Amino acid sequence: xxxxxxxxxxxxxxxxxxxxxxxxxxxxxxxxxxxxxxxxxxxxxxxxxxxxxxxxxxxxxxxxxxxxxxxxxxxxxxxxxxxxxxxxxxxxxxxxxxxxxxxxxxxxxxxxxxxxxxxxxxxxxxxxxxxxxxxxxxxxxxxxxxxxxxxxxxxxxxxxxxxxxxxxxxxxxxxxxxxxxxxxxxxxxxxxxxxxxxxxxxxxxxxxxxxxxxxxxxxxxxxxxxxxxxxxxxxxxxxxxxxxxxxxxxxxxxxxxxxxxxxxxxxxxxxxxxxxxxxxxxxxxxxxxxxxxxxxxxxxxxxxxxxxxxxxxxxxxxxxxxxxxxxxxxxxxxxxxxxxxxxxxxxxxxxxxxxxxxxxxxxxxxxxxxxxxxxxxxxxxxxxxxxxxxxxxxxxxxxxxxxxxxxxxxxxx
Amino acid sequence: xxxxxxxxxxxxxxxxxxxxxxxxxxxxxxxxxxxxxxxxxxxxxxxxxxxxxxxxxxxxxxxxxxxxxxxxxxxxxxxxxxxxxxxxxxxxxxxxxxxxxxxxxxxxxxxxxxxxxxxxxxxxxxxxxxxxxxxxxxxxxxxxxxxxxxxxxxxxxxxxxxxxxxxxxxxxxxxxxxxxxxxxxxxxxxxxxxxxxxxxxxxxxxxxxxxxxxxxxxxxxxxxxxxxxxxxxxxxxxxxxxxxxxxxxxxxxxxxxxxxxxxxxxxxxxxxxxxxxxxxxxxxxxxxxxxxxxxxxxxxxxxxxxxxxxxxxxxxxxxxxxxxxxxxxxxxxxxxxxxxxxxxxxxxxxxxxxxxxxxxxxxxxxxxxxxxxxxxxxxxxxxxxxxxxxxxxxxxxxxxxxxxxxxxxxxxx
Numbered sequence: 001x002x003x004x005x006x007x008x009x010x011x012x013x014x015x016x017x018x019x020x021x022x023x024x025x026x027x028x029x030x031x032x033x034x035x036x037x038x039x040x041x042x043x044x045x046x047x048x049x050x051x052x053x054x055x056x057x058x059x060x061x062x063x064x065x066x067x068x069x070x071x072x073x074x075x076x077x078x079x080x081x082x083x084x085x086x087x088x089x090x091x092x093x094x095x096x097x098x099x100x101x102x103x104x105x106x107x108x109x110x111x112x113x114x115x116x117x118x119x120x121x122x123x124x125x126x127x128x129x130x131x132x133x134x135x136x137x138x139x140x141x142x143x144x145x146x147x148x149x150x151x152x153x154x155x156x157x158x159x160x161x162x163x164x165x166x167x168x169x170x171x172x173x174x175x176x177x178x179x180x181x182x183x184x185x186x187x188x189x190x191x192x193x194x195x196x197x198x199x200x201x202x203x204x205x206x207x208x209x210x211x212x213x214x215x216x217x218x219x220x221x222x223x224x225x226x227x228x229x230x231x232x233x234x235x236x237x238x239x240x241x242x243x244x245x246x247x248x249x250x251x252x253x254x255x256x257x258x259x260x261x262x263x264x265x266x267x268x269x270x271x272x273x274x275x276x277x278x279x280x281x282x283x284x285x286x287x288x289x290x291x292x293x294x295x296x297x298x299x300x301x302x303x304x305x306x307x308x309x310x311x312x313x314x315x316x317x318x319x320x321x322x323x324x325x326x327x328x329x330x331x332x333x334x335x336x337x338x339x340x341x342x343x344x345x346x347x348x349x350x351x352x353x354x355x356x357x358x359x360x361x362x363x364x365x366x367x368x369x370x371x372x373x374x375x376x377x378x379x380x381x382x383x384x385x386x387x388x389x390x391x392x393x394x395x396x397x398x399x400x401x402x403x404x405x406x407x408x409x410x411x412x413x
Numbered sequence: 414x415x416x417x418x419x420x421x422x423x424x425x426x427x428x429x430x431x432x433x434x435x436x437x438x439x440x441x442x443x444x445x446x447x448x449x450x451x452x453x454x455x456x457x458x459x460x461x462x463x464x465x466x467x468x469x470x471x472x473x474x475x476x477x478x479x480x481x482x483x484x485x486x487x488x489x490x491x492x493x494x495x496x497x498x499x500x501x502x503x504x505x506x507x508x509x510x511x512x513x514x515x516x517x518x519x520x521x522x523x524x525x526x527x528x529x530x531x532x533x534x535x536x537x538x539x540x541x542x543x544x545x546x547x548x549x550x551x552x553x554x555x556x557x558x559x560x561x562x563x564x565x566x567x568x569x570x571x572x573x574x575x576x577x578x579x580x581x582x583x584x585x586x587x588x589x590x591x592x593x594x595x596x597x598x599x600x601x602x603x604x605x606x607x608x609x610x611x612x613x614x615x616x617x618x619x620x621x622x623x624x625x626x627x628x629x630x631x632x633x634x635x636x637x638x639x640x641x642x643x644x645x646x647x648x649x650x651x652x653x654x655x656x657x658x659x660x661x662x663x664x665x666x667x668x669x670x671x672x673x674x675x676x677x678x679x680x681x682x683x684x685x686x687x688x689x690x691x692x693x694x695x696x697x698x699x700x701x702x703x704x705x706x707x708x709x710x711x712x713x714x715x716x717x718x719x720x721x722x723x724x725x726x727x728x729x730x731x732x733x734x735x736x737x738x739x740x741x742x743x744x745x746x747x748x749x750x751x752x753x754x755x756x757x758x759x760x761x762x763x764x765x766x767x768x769x770x771x772x773x774x775x776x777x778x779x780x781x782x783x784x785x786x787x788x789x790x791x792x793x794x795x796x797x798x799x800x801x802x803x804x805x806x807x808x809x810x811x812x813x814x815x816x817x818x819x820x821x822x823x824x825x826x
Contacts, residue, residue: 084683131685225675226768241654262638270497272544355639
């Protein structure tokens, strides 16, 4: 391993100490003190090499290097924020690889006195995870015009702190108006088992799974758990529990891997040991690579909801909904990445992304290349999340070569 | 209605304004500012009539009147604390009726220059509800030696505030050592439909339902909700939901009214929209008037748990358990109350209590009389909780007469 790669790995493992949980993981939710610390780490790294670091109004952190005055920028990045008790790789790998990729290119261009067609920059998107503040992919959502800035800033966490106040507390709410973007690239861990199973080092993401994400509000009626006869109860938690079980049963109706369903968040009111719950809020999602499967699953879900309303004696209201179809990344970007991987001799394969990424937003406004490296055992959003060092290094090599092509105008429309 | 009864009702409805929710209910959880306010209200009422008001180390509020120097006390009371978004009657009726009963008796004895065999006093037990600080019936539990004082004071609410600090904040942690108690009386709303259905005004509680209350911890594994295939998931919320559904199915296995099961409190970790939950804590209880039914239901529950561990791929750990059999109130107390009700011409009937009460603790250390008045539609732990004014007044008349008998040594052993 060369000293450049070693420096990158050292930096990566250094950042893993910020917000460390003590069990191999990190806790660096969006806008937390640990998020502020890692943002300053990135700013220091890029500033030291002459990059201009600035924050936009939703706290996206940009580190830009202007080599060709007035030219648009190729942006490379991901997110440093994490889930609670999360792994060290999700998002952070992409940002640190982006930083080292552009630093390498900047040095190369400086040494060779060559100016690329486009300028380059690193971006650390605010709140990709959406655990503390909803929805997820907030920073790239605002940047691409899909989420209203004021609504995002007014969003509160469970303790009532707004995004605005959280960003101000870590000094990361700015007024920066980012320049024109020519292309975007992102690298991320796969968070699944597919590539590991196939022995593939680089995944070329050609599209994302379709998803229907729903908020449901189950309405019951407060009552005494001891004295209220069962026939009189309108138990919101019973209705919600039936919905959680139904979601799994619908997934089990299809072959494994065809449909993913989950309820990750569920909140009970008043949540007292002796009170039949009057309200449960929950977030349920259905995901599939096959839009027909998703439509059929959605139909089954709504049929089950109608039955649960009767059997649990509750009302189930659908709140916000966030649905997207299978959407492609630009095929030219996939082809470009395939040829780069072939040149580098890296085993590669086209893959879909099951999870959402900031690149899912960016691909809708600029040519975007999305790359994966393998996850050991597919473990993610878990302190045991792991990608081997050699794969981290291979991904950096791949990303650097792709960004060089993009900066040279490879995907110029 | 006489002016004395009117004054009582006015006082009762006045107290309903403390911590009012604006929808007919109240929120006065143990140790809150509203709890402090109602405690001062009670202290002022009793102090004005020469009662000595003091707080013991767990915040039980005693208002005592010594008429027969050195004699033990007949204590009358209930609790002023409430559930979140609760009704105005649960507990508060019992304390205010107790205060007006002893004030009437004190006036009568003063006017007639007669000293009763026993002295009298009012008690407002701390934290009967157990919603903010667990377990419920904390004040009477400590008083009767069933709960350790230090453990109770160290108990924290979900924000980390201890009972000690909450009591200090409202100035209600004292050093009072209550005198000998000769007997205890309590009146409460039924919180069920039984008495209303039977057209009964006064319920004579002869025993309590048996109950098994369990804390369960469901252990899964954090994973990404989008990318983790179903077969790999260890979803703690799925396991918990199956347990909630199983609890209801076990109740449905018996005739309505025979077995009550509930999960009132359930907390998900990490509770993020895109993370498969790794842990759920929940409180599940089974209650029945028939100990054989309870034992059979308990067996069914544990059989279901073993199956859920396999089908949801989770581990279910049983945490704390709090179980009690059917226990009688002293039959002499029930007979005394029956004869008082007959003398007063009040329709009465022996009943069981499905809910726990402070009297459930007190009956284990002194002769105890527990009375009920009807609840409209059995609604309780709900802002719509209602008992008609005429029943409130009838209950006060009944309680006053019973306490007079107790003060005269009717249940002297």
